[in-house]
Amino acid sequence: NAGVTQTPKFQVLKTGQSMTLQCAQDMNHNSMYWYRQDPGMGLRLIYYSASEGTTDKGEVPNGYNVSRLNKREFSLRLESAAPSQTSVYFCASSESTGTGGTEAFFGQGTRLTVV
Amino acid sequence: GQSLEQPSEVTAVEGAIVQINCTYQTSGFYGLSWYQQHDGGAPTFLSYNALDGLEETGRFSSFLSRSDSYGYLLLQELQMKDSASYFCAVDNAGNNRKLIWGLGTSLAVNP
Numbered sequence: 001n002a003g004v005t006q007t008p009k010f011q012v013l014k015t016g017q018s019m020t021l022q023c024a025q026d027m028n029h030n031s032m033y034w035y036r037q038d039p040g041m042g043l044r045l046i047y048y049s050a051s052e053g054t055t056d057k058g059e060v061p062n063g064y065n066v067s068r069l070n071k072r073e074f075s076l077r078l079e080s081a082a083p084s085q086t087s088v089y090f091c092a093s094s095e096s097t098g099t100g101g102t103e104a105f106f107g108q109g110t111r112l113t114v115v
Numbered sequence: 116g117q118s119l120e121q122p123s124e125v126t127a128v129e130g131a132i133v134q135i136n137c138t139y140q141t142s143g144f145y146g147l148s149w150y151q152q153h154d155g156g157a158p159t160f161l162s163y164n165a166l167d168g169l170e171e172t173g174r175f176s177s178f179l180s181r182s183d184s185y186g187y188l189l190l191q192e193l194q195m196k197d198s199a200s201y202f203c204a205v206d207n208a209g210n211n212r213k214l215i216w217g218l219g220t221s222l223a224v225n226p
Contacts (some may be wrong), residue, residue: 029155033213041200042218043158058213094214102148102206102214106157 002026006107008093013081013114021076021110023091031094032074033058033104034066036087043090049074081114088112117141119217121203124225127193135188135220137203145206147179147186148214153199161188161201190222198224 006023013019025032030051035043035058045058047066055066063085065077074093078085088111094104119139127133137147150158164170164179164186176189188193192195193200200219 040218042216044216048213098124102145103160103163104150104158104204104214105150106159108157 004091004093004105004107006089006110009108010069010111011113013078015082015114017081018077018079019081020078021089021091021112022028022073023075023107024073025091025093025105027093027095027105028071028074029093029095029105030071031102032068033092033094034064034074034076035090035092036060036085037090037109038087046089050114081112083114086114094111117205117207117215118189119203119205121201121217121220123218124221124223126225128225129193129195131193131213132189132191133193133222134174135190135201135222137186137188137217139184139186139203139205139215139217140199141205141207141215143207144181147177148204148206149175149177149188150202150204151199152202152219165180193224195224195226198222 004025032049034046044060048056049068052071067075088109091107092104094102147159148163152158156184162177168176174191179186202219203217204214
């Protein structure tokens with residue numbers, strides 16, 4: 001069981017460069033998420049996708065774009081990286097717990113440094 | 116606005132019991148979840164409470180009081196491996212079912 005797989009695990013970018021973070025889940029979940037986590041901070045939602053073909057902005061969407069390619073894959077793109085985007089990025093997918101709630105499953109994270 | 120509050124740090128000794136509180140103020144509420152995150156790792160799901168009361172899963176228990184907008188995670192028989200950050204998260208009742216996260220509590224378990 002792979003769960004949620006995101007690539008790459010580490011990346012260093014120069015200011016102004018672009019890159020795409022890839023995420024795939026094999027649990028047949030409808031909902032997928034991209035978060036960023038900064039030192040001493042909780043998780044901040046960048047974008048959310050409730051189903052294939054739909055995306056929604058989260059708390060901190062500026063500087064990012066996303067694409068829900070199909071039910072399995074949800075990618076995050078940085079068009080012009082800035083040092084403020086240095087962070088750890090987590091992809092997640094979720095399913096209902098059966099009692100109306102949500103259980104999220106996370107990838108192992110991408111540690112991105114923008115210099 | 117929507118917010119969750121939890122203590123930033125808690126310290127305890129092996130074998131002890133620790134309680135991590137979480138108070139929330141959100142526009143909607145389906146339930147309260149708890150996640151554990153070790154340094155350098157990904158958050159992992161611990162528990163979920165939709166109804167008032169205590170849910171027990173091994174050494175970990177979680178409590179919810181909807182009327183008080185309050186919950187806690189109780190860790191018993193603490194072990195060194197329990198040293199991690201613990202996050203509470205509210206399952207928002209909005210259509211998108213987005214989780215709203217607290218800032219996390221860093222638990223240090225000392226010998």
